[in-house]
Amino acid sequence: MSRLVAPRLSLYLHFPWCVRKCPYCDFNSYTLNGQLQEAGYLEALERDLETQAPEVAGREVISVFMGGGTPSLFPPSAIDRVLAAARRHLTFASDVEVTMEANPGTIERGRFTEYRAAGVNRVSLGAQSFEARTLQVLGRIHSPDETRRAAEELHAAGLINFNLDLMYALPGQDVAAALADVESAIALKPTHLSHYQLTLEPGTVFAAQPPADLPTDDTAAEILAVCGARLAEAGFGQYEVSAYAQPGRQCRHNLNYWTFGDYLGVGAGAHGKITHAGAIIRTTQSRDPRRYMAAPTATRTPVPEAQRPFEFMLNALRLIDGFEIATFEQRTGLPWETVVREVETLLTRKLLEVQGPRLRTTMVGMRFLNNLLLSFLEETPQTTGAFGLSTAI
Ligand SMILES: C[S@@+](CC[C@H](N)C(=O)[O-])C[C@H]1O[C@@H](n2cnc3c(N)ncnc32)[C@H](O)[C@@H]1O
Numbered sequence: 001m002s003r004l005v006a007p008r009l010s011l012y013l014h015f016p017w018c019v020r021k022c023p024y025c026d027f028n029s030y031t032l033n034g035q036l037q038e039a040g041y042l043e044a045l046e047r048d049l050e051t052q053a054p055e056v057a058g059r060e061v062i063s064v065f066m067g068g069g070t071p072s073l074f075p076p077s078a079i080d081r082v083l084a085a086a087r088r089h090l091t092f093a094s095d096v097e098v099t100m101e102a103n104p105g106t107i108e109r110g111r112f113t114e115y116r117a118a119g120v121n122r123v124s125l126g127a128q129s130f131e132a133r134t135l136q137v138l139g140r141i142h143s144p145d146e147t148r149r150a151a152e153e154l155h156a157a158g159l160i161n162f163n164l165d166l167m168y169a170l171p172g173q174d175v176a177a178a179l180a181d182v183e184s185a186i187a188l189k190p191t192h193l194s195h196y197q198l199t200l201e202p203g204t205v206f207a208a209q210p211p212a213d214l215p216t217d218d219t220a221a222e223i224l225a226v227c228g229a230r231l232a233e234a235g236f237g238q239y240e241v242s243a244y245a246q247p248g249r250q251c252r253h254n255l256n257y258w259t260f261g262d263y264l265g266v267g268a269g270a271h272g273k274i275t276h277a278g279a280i281i282r283t284t285q286s287r288d289p290r291r292y293m294a295a296p297t298a299t300r301t302p303v304p305e306a307q308r309p310f311e312f313m314l315n316a317l318r319l320i321d322g323f324e325i326a327t328f329e330q331r332t333g334l335p336w337e338t339v340v341r342e343v344e345t346l347l348t349r350k351l352l353e354v355q356g357p358r359l360r361t362t363m364v365g366m367r368f369l370n371n372l373l374l375s376f377l378e379e380t381p382q383t384t385g386a387f388g389l390s391t392a393i
Pocket residue numbers: 018024025026027067068069070101102103104125126127128165166167196197198199200201393
């Protein structure tokens with residue numbers, strides 16, 4: 001009999017447009033040309049919600065994440081309408097976490113107060129860096145001062161539970177400059193900080209024409225260590241490869257992904273994962289906003305048992321505290337024996353370790369996470385060199 005237990009449920013809503021596409025970004029986002037197709041897109045989101053909701057009937061939504069692209073291109077009235085539709089079709093937990101991503105270059109004065117009134121209670125602000133020259137190289141549409149002003153607006157609106165996205169190992173950046181960025185971020189009093197190593201994603205402008213003066217791997221590793229220590233000193237505990245939070249302020253939504261929880265994926269290119277009737281189903285929507293608006297119907301693909309250990313580990317081994325064996329069995333529906341041989345090998349190689357009832361990645365394992373994860377693929381290709389640390393987002 002399957003051990004699958006339906007886990008906690010989240011909702012992801014995707015907003016695919018940005019003022020300008022950044023040269024490093026491979027998210028499903030498009031430069032906005034002309035008018036925002038607000039009415040058409042909202043209508044499609046509502047149809048999508050209505051279609052998917054029955055599959056999770058009776059289950060509580062513990063978190064909502066409005067990501068992009070740039071959701072803050074949409075006015076508060078639009079966010080209000082989407083959240084109202086979600087509440088009509090789904091059951092929100094009384095303490096539901098509702099996060100909205102915002103680009104500091106799109107925030108007009110007073111906007112955050114209105115987003116809050118629409119139901120947003122957490123914001124993730126894309127700061128990236130506080131160095132004007134670096135922001136220009138990254139193709140960002142805002143200055144460091146606009147980020148500071150957006151953070152002040154958040155505090156003024158009472159949205160004190162907010163995250164800042166920072167990137168590091170940026171063109172021309174040394175350890176001191178990366179640390180200065182972290183210092184500037186801490187000064188804005190966020191409750192959460194995401195610290196992503198810049199990756200050259202296939203298909204992006206940066207992958208085709210890499211910036212000339214990228215820091216070496218050694219510098220990147222030093223930045224990670226020095227900035228991590230500074231964040232710890234300021235009270236931010238690292239709980240995932242790229243995520244740091246004040247006590248009790250971990251992102252509930254992302255934690256649900258990393259513990260292989262369920263989520264409805266609504267919007268252009270959105271992915272979902274639903275445990276239903278003894279199966280795990282992945283859903284995918286059309287990436288192209290026009291196609292999505294014409295037919296917001298998800299493609300559904302079951303996750304075969306043989307793939308589940310890899311998919312589970314891909315998420316859970318990113319967590320600094322790892323996971324409990326019972327969680328593996330409940331989320332994948334498989335007995336622990338399925339992976340025990342691979343786990344024992346990794347324990348012997350000191351890439352994994354046992355911590356009380358939990359299994360977690362060691363510090364060395366974190367450096368070679370991609371390589372380590374290959375052990376859980378159905379057919380393990382023989383690899384020689386070790387992979388670098390991934391900061392997938
Ligand atoms: C969807 S964006 C955040 C919201 C908004 N679009 C913005 O950029 O302000 C998610 C975050 O992923 C990070 N990111 C995107 N591409 C990346 C890359 N190639 N390497 C590292 N981090 C990246 C950035 O920190 C970015 O803020």
